[in-house]
Amino acid sequence: MTLELRGVAAGYGIVNVIDQIDLTVRPAEIVTLIGANGAGKSTLLKAISGLAPVRSGTISFNGERIDGYSTAARMRLGIAHVPEGRQIFSGLTVGVNLQLGAYLHRGRTDERAATLAEIGARFPVLQERLSTLAGNLSGGQQQMLAIARGLMAEPKLLMLDEPSLGLAPRLVTEIFEWIAHLREQGLAILLSEQNAWLSLAIADRGYVIENGRVALTGSGQDLLSSKEVADRYLGVGIEPQNGPGSPDNELAKRLREILGSRSN
Amino acid sequence: MAEIFDILVGGLLEGGVFAIVALGFSLVFRVANVVNLSQGAFCVLGAMGMYYFQTVFGWAILPAAFAAVVCATAFSLLIGAATFVPAVSRLPPSSTLVLTAGLLTFFIGVTLVVWGNQPYALPPFSGEAPFVFHGMRIPTQGVWLAGVSSALMIGLWLLLHRTTAGAALRACAENPLAARLMGINLPRMMLLSFGLAAMIGAVGGILVAPIMSLQFDSGQFFTISGFIAVAIGGMGGFAGSIVGGLLLGVTEQLAAFYVSSLFANTLALLLLLVVLILRPTGLFQAGAQRRSDVRDDVRVHRALVRLQGPKSLGFAVALVGVLVLLPALPLPNGLLPSLVISLILFIAVLGLDVLMGYAGQVSLGHAGFMAVGGYAAAVLSTSHGWPPLLATIAAIALSVVCGLLLSLATGQLRGHYLALATLAFGLLIDSLAVGLVDVTGGPSGLVGIPAFAVAGFAFDTPVRMFYLTLGLSVALVVMLAGGMRLGFGRTLKAVRSDQLAAAALGVNVGRVKVVAVCISAALAALSGALYAFNFHFLSPEIVSTNRSFEFIAMLVLGGEGTLIGGFFGALALTLLPTLVQDFAVFKTAVEGLILVVIFLVMPEGLFGRVAMWLQAVPLPGGRLKRMGAGR
Ligand SMILES: Nc1ncnc2c1ncn2[C@@H]1O[C@H](COP(=O)(O)OP(=O)(O)OP(=O)(O)O)[C@@H](O)[C@H]1O
Ligand SMILES: [Mg+2]
Numbered sequence: 001m002t003l004e005l006r007g008v009a010a011g012y013g014i015v016n017v018i019d020q021i022d023l024t025v026r027p028a029e030i031v032t033l034i035g036a037n038g039a040g041k042s043t044l045l046k047a048i049s050g051l052a053p054v055r056s057g058t059i060s061f062n063g064e065r066i067d068g069y070s071t072a073a074r075m076r077l078g079i080a081h082v083p084e085g086r087q088i089f090s091g092l093t094v095g096v097n098l099q100l101g102a103y104l105h106r107g108r109t110d111e112r113a114a115t116l117a118e119i120g121a122r123f124p125v126l127q128e129r130l131s132t133l134a135g136n137l138s139g140g141q142q143q144m145l146a147i148a149r150g151l152m153a154e155p156k157l158l159m160l161d162e163p164s165l166g167l168a169p170r171l172v173t174e175i176f177e178w179i180a181h182l183r184e185q186g187l188a189i190l191l192s193e194q195n196a197w198l199s200l201a202i203a204d205r206g207y208v209i210e211n212g213r214v215a216l217t218g219s220g221q222d223l224l225s226s227k228e229v230a231d232r233y234l235g236v237g238i239e240p241q242n243g244p245g246s247p248d249n250e251l252a253k254r255l256r257e258i259l260g261s262r263s264n
Numbered sequence: 265m266a267e268i269f270d271i272l273v274g275g276l277l278e279g280g281v282f283a284i285v286a287l288g289f290s291l292v293f294r295v296a297n298v299v300n301l302s303q304g305a306f307c308v309l310g311a312m313g314m315y316y317f318q319t320v321f322g323w324a325i326l327p328a329a330f331a332a333v334v335c336a337t338a339f340s341l342l343i344g345a346a347t348f349v350p351a352v353s354r355l356p357p358s359s360t361l362v363l364t365a366g367l368l369t370f371f372i373g374v375t376l377v378v379w380g381n382q383p384y385a386l387p388p389f390s391g392e393a394p395f396v397f398h399g400m401r402i403p404t405q406g407v408w409l410a411g412v413s414s415a416l417m418i419g420l421w422l423l424l425h426r427t428t429a430g431a432a433l434r435a436c437a438e439n440p441l442a443a444r445l446m447g448i449n450l451p452r453m454m455l456l457s458f459g460l461a462a463m464i465g466a467v468g469g470i471l472v473a474p475i476m477s478l479q480f481d482s483g484q485f486f487t488i489s490g491f492i493a494v495a496i497g498g499m500g501g502f503a504g505s506i507v508g509g510l511l512l513g514v515t516e517q518l519a520a521f522y523v524s525s526l527f528a529n530t531l532a533l534l535l536l537l538v539v540l541i542l543r544p545t546g547l548f549q550a551g552a553q554r555r556s557d558v559r560d561d562v563r564v565h566r567a568l569v570r571l572q573g574p575k576s577l578g579f580a581v582a583l584v585g586v587l588v589l590l591p592a593l594p595l596p597n598g599l600l601p602s603l604v605i606s607l608i609l610f611i612a613v614l615g616l617d618v619l620m621g622y623a624g625q626v627s628l629g630h631a632g633f634m635a636v637g638g639y640a641a642a643v644l645s646t647s648h649g650w651p652p653l654l655a656t657i658a659a660i661a662l663s664v665v666c667g668l669l670l671s672l673a674t675g676q677l678r679g680h681y682l683a684l685a686t687l688a689f690g691l692l693i694d695s696l697a698v699g700l701v702d703v704t705g706g707p708s709g710l711v712g713i714p715a716f717a718v719a720g721f722a723f724d725t726p727v728r729m730f731y732l733t734l735g736l737s738v739a740l741v742v743m744l745a746g747g748m749r750l751g752f753g754r755t756l757k758a759v760r761s762d763q764l765a766a767a768a769l770g771v772n773v774g775r776v777k778v779v780a781v782c783i784s785a786a787l788a789a790l791s792g793a794l795y796a797f798n799f800h801f802l803s804p805e806i807v808s809t810n811r812s813f814e815f816i817a818m819l820v821l822g823g824e825g826t827l828i829g830g831f832f833g834a835l836a837l838t839l840l841p842t843l844v845q846d847f848a849v850f851k852t853a854v855e856g857l858i859l860v861v862i863f864l865v866m867p868e869g870l871f872g873r874v875a876m877w878l879q880a881v882p883l884p885g886g887r888l889k890r891m892g893a894g895r
Contacts, residue, residue, distance in 0.1 A: 075447035
């Protein structure tokens with residue numbers, strides 16, 4: 001599976017929010033989008049999942065052009081989109097939320113049960129609370145539920161929009177660990193993040209989006225060490241924070257350990 | 265004791281059907297976030313189908329009932345796919361609400377054409393002999409009703425809670441955007457809920473037809489009763505719908521027995537208004553509270569089209585010129601009186617335009633104010649001998665007071681709940697007009713109302729009435745157009761396009777809305793008074809909720825937010841039945857259809873179209889103004 005965007009423009013109403021986007025995601029690859037608020041990261045993900053109409057350019061998935069397809073059709077091909085702000089079904093139980101994640105596979109009961117068991121094993125917090133209303137979960141648990149629900153569709157490409165938003169540092173680490181694990185299993189991941197430091201640390205490649213266009217692209221490490229990115233997205237005063245023993249650096253180190261086995 | 269038992273049984277029976285309709289309301293509301301006012305019509309469609317299969321074709325009960333339900337459901341799916349589903353994805357919820365009112369009118373009209381206006385009753389399924397239990401007599405049809413509606417409720421619950429399709433339906437209600445990302449086909453789910461609700465309604469209609477004789481407009485009765493039930497019980501909650509329905513049925517029977525059958529509705533409506541004001545979400549909180557509506561982002565708002573500058577002046581002068589000269593021309597018989605009616609109704613539509621077109625607030629009870637004004641003027645000038653002018657002024661004042669009270673009481677309500685509160689208000693006035701026999705003459709109406717007169721000059725011929733109403737209309741349009749150009753109009757526009765932003769900019773949104781309601785109430789009252797003086801007669805039918813729907817149809821047809829547009833709407837809908845022979849029977853169906861079609865294909869209305877054409881004609885200064893408008 002390979003996702004290819006060529007010269008994509010998309011937006012809402014009559015305005016294009018993103019324009020001339022070229023982007024590729026290959027199998028078992030983590031690709032990170034970083035950019036300021038309002039740069040168009042979420043819109044880019046929406047264009048891929050079909051929530052925002054594509055005005056020009058092409059999107060293809062495994063060589064098949066999908067920009068004219070309905071959202072459901074794209075999901076069926078193996079794209080899952082965990083949108084910004086969790087968007088779980090808060091009035092339904094955790095179990096039903098997960099069940100709906102596999103809505104497209106509703107005919108295949110056995111497989112669905114197997115996926116549910118697998119995901120339950122990976123997210124024991126959710127497994128214990130299958131009959132709780134999703135709205136009664138904590139913020140972090142809701143985020144896990146959103147990701148788990150996306151995984152229930154057994155996607156080939158998982159798009160995560162700000163999965164770390166509003167989470168405690170410990171949970172952020174957990175979530176990034178999961179993301180890394182998912183890649184191990186051959187899943188391609190397209191990640192939009194404000195937490196540029198962490199998301200670039202685990203990424204194979206990254207794209208910097210500015211005003212709806214790709215401003216910079218390269219490997220995660222290259223971007224992390226690039227001065228432009230450091231100035232603009234890693235924030236002022238990042239140096240002392242990244243000194244040995246700083247929380248961010250510790251996180252990054254742990255993550256690199258996790259990833260280490262396959263990135264060398 | 266036996267008496268109260270009979271009343272309770274009667275109430276529960278009737279309430280059972282209300283509960284079934286309420287269930288349909290809740291289902292659609294949960295999935296599409298829209299109150300589908302056409303719901304009650306499916307009861308009548310089901311019963312009508314049953315009548316044909318059973319009585320005309322001579323089928324047995326079960327196959328006939330099955331065929332009738334299938335036909336009604338199939339019909340609803342067709343209509344739903346063509347109108348409801350596109351409307352939900354394209355229009356703001358308030359417009360969809362009005363569109364379903366149009367659908368209701370359309371169904372009533374179709375039933376009238378097919379069925380005629382006589383009442384029909386079906387034979388009870390298990391014979392006439394009641395079922396006797398410990399000396400208490402229960403009609404066998406009641407057992408059927410109770411059994412089938414329980415089965416329906418259980419079936420619905422199982423569907424929603426035990427199947428994937430049901431989970432998908434609930435997901436759409438919870439969060440449409442996320443539902444799309446799960447690969448759920450949203451339009452199909454909406455259609456599914458619409459069809460399911462119609463099916464439930466058809467079953468209810470078939471069950472109740474042996475107890476209650478039905479006629480073409482019973483659909484409105486069911487919609488209204490079901491709506492009261494669901495609003496009392498809590499929109500979107502199934503248990504609440506059932507309890508609300510039964511409660512309503514019993515209340516109505518008790519009121520009918522101990523007070524007067526004419527007041528059966530009044531008590532329930534009062535109860536409803538109190539519930540809406542105190543607990544808008546109903547007595548029994550629905551399980552899931554709906555989150556903010558994400559579809560609003562992508563919805564194309566209705567565009568308002570207005571003429572500006574010299575072109576609008578030129579257009580207005582030409583129009584008034586033609587109208588002034590009309591009586592001098594050899595007109596076909598009856599045209600002038602029709603013009604008078606159009607102008608009288610236009611005055612009310614003008615008021616509605618201030619409210620809907622400018623302040624962006626839907627009113628489904630506008631005729632209520634017309635009733636207040638009409639009856640006040642009529643009663644004061646007949647029973648109390650007031651001069652018509654004074655009576656009219658007093659009537660307007662009374663109506664404004666009503667408007668003030670209503671808008672203060674409903675100040676906290678938004679969107680749907682506000683629209684529904686106005687519907688409840690209109691219905692309440694309706695039921696009072698019917699029930700207060702001593703004051704209003706009850707269902708048969710008030711007669712002997714004098715002609716309008718000022719200082720001894722009586723407007724007692726069509727020509728005089730024509731010039732009176734024309735003069736008033738022109739004066740009102742000029743005044744309002746002036747007002748809209750000043751600060752007030754701008755404030756209204758701000759409120760219409762974005763209430764929150766307007767409030768943030770320091771606009772007192774509450775007060776602006778109250779003023780808009782008062783203006784609209786005053787104009788509706790004036791229209792009601794003129795109507796009474798013109799016909800020397802007033803009856804509840806003239807100022808019923810149907811009239812409220814008609815006003816909306818006129819406004820939407822003419823063009824919202826244009827002031828003058830309503831005139832063309834009123835003219836078209838008044839003249840059509842008189843111009844086309846044998847059209848009268850189709851009038852209702854066509855009115856409903858017009859409302860639906862206009863909403864879907866020509867949201868700018870007739871005058872909006874004219875304005876667009878005029879705009880195409882190059883003329884310096886003639887500028888067309890387009891507004892992207894909110895609700
Ligand atoms: N539904 C919408 N309708 C209209 N405009 C929108 C909509 N959603 C986003 N926009 C606009 O598109 C632009 C890009 O938004 P987008 O959500 O893609 O940004 P983002 O890069 O994800 O920002 P953030 O980091 O804050 O999430 C913004 O200017 C926003 O105002
Ligand atoms: Mg975003």
